[in-house]
Amino acid sequence: NAGVTQTPKFQVLKTGQSMTLQCAQDMNHNSMYWYRQDPGMGLRLIYYSASEGTTDKGEVPNGYNVSRLNKREFSLRLESAAPSQTSVYFCASSESPGTANYGYTFGSGTRLTVV
Amino acid sequence: AQKITQTQPGMFVQEKEAVTLDCTYDTSDPSYGLFWYKQPSSGEMIFLIYQGSYDQQNATEGRYSLNFQKARKSANLVISASQLGDSAMYFCAMRESVYGGSQGNLIFGKGTKLSVKP
Numbered sequence: 001n002a003g004v005t006q007t008p009k010f011q012v013l014k015t016g017q018s019m020t021l022q023c024a025q026d027m028n029h030n031s032m033y034w035y036r037q038d039p040g041m042g043l044r045l046i047y048y049s050a051s052e053g054t055t056d057k058g059e060v061p062n063g064y065n066v067s068r069l070n071k072r073e074f075s076l077r078l079e080s081a082a083p084s085q086t087s088v089y090f091c092a093s094s095e096s097p098g099t100a101n102y103g104y105t106f107g108s109g110t111r112l113t114v115v
Numbered sequence: 116a117q118k119i120t121q122t123q124p125g126m127f128v129q130e131k132e133a134v135t136l137d138c139t140y141d142t143s144d145p146s147y148g149l150f151w152y153k154q155p156s157s158g159e160m161i162f163l164i165y166q167g168s169y170d171q172q173n174a175t176e177g178r179y180s181l182n183f184q185k186a187r188k189s190a191n192l193v194i195s196a197s198q199l200g201d202s203a204m205y206f207c208a209m210r211e212s213v214y215g216g217s218q219g220n221l222i223f224g225k226g227t228k229l230s231v232k233p
Binding site: 033035040041042043044045048050056058088090092094103104105106108109111 | 119124148150152158159160162165206210218219220221222223224225226
């Protein structure tokens with residue numbers, strides 16, 4: 001089925017370990033996003049890529065890096081995981097943000113626990 | 116400043132009754148879009164309904180309707196004839212146009228947890 005695919009679905013890390021969350025979309029969307037969801041906080045934007053070859057910081061970028069590998073793939077890397085990064089991570093994609101009437105398609109999420 | 120405000124952390128509704136979930140927003144951009152997403156306990160984000168700032172009529176999608184009051188900057192979600200499967204977290208979100216200087220990203224409220232009672 002067409003959509004956004006995130007891997008892994010679950011992950012437990014020790015403090016200081018690194019990992020990369022993978023995201024791929026097959027809808028030919030230009031823009032891709034990484035959000036984190038914490039209880040009572042809604043979804044907060046970590047990084048986004050408006051188009052292939054560009055990335056920009058969102059609301060909560062500290063402790064993360066991203067790579068827009070090609071039009072389909074957008075990865076999120078935690079270089080040295082901290083307990084504060086325990087969260088549910090969502091990848092999303094959309095048409096270009098030129099107009100406001102395009103919503104996002106979300107992946108199924110990655111539940112990350114840092115101990 | 117918070118751009119999307121959902122003032123109801125949790126709500127209960129009786130099965131088959133209607134329920135309104137509140138959402139207010141803040142923007143100076145004349146062109147924007149308002150969205151509602153549902154997140155059931157399984158965790159996925161499901162798009163429900165969209166309202167454009169220039170749309171003259173309130174959006175409807177099946178049992179979902181959006182009560183759009185532009186002057187009051189509110190975009191409340193109305194669910195008619197609630198079902199047990201409507202129990203979920205509901206998020207209101209806004210996207211501004213990049214032509215107004217915004218990054219054009221989707222900004223979310225903190226959500227309302229709806230519980231439908233049998």
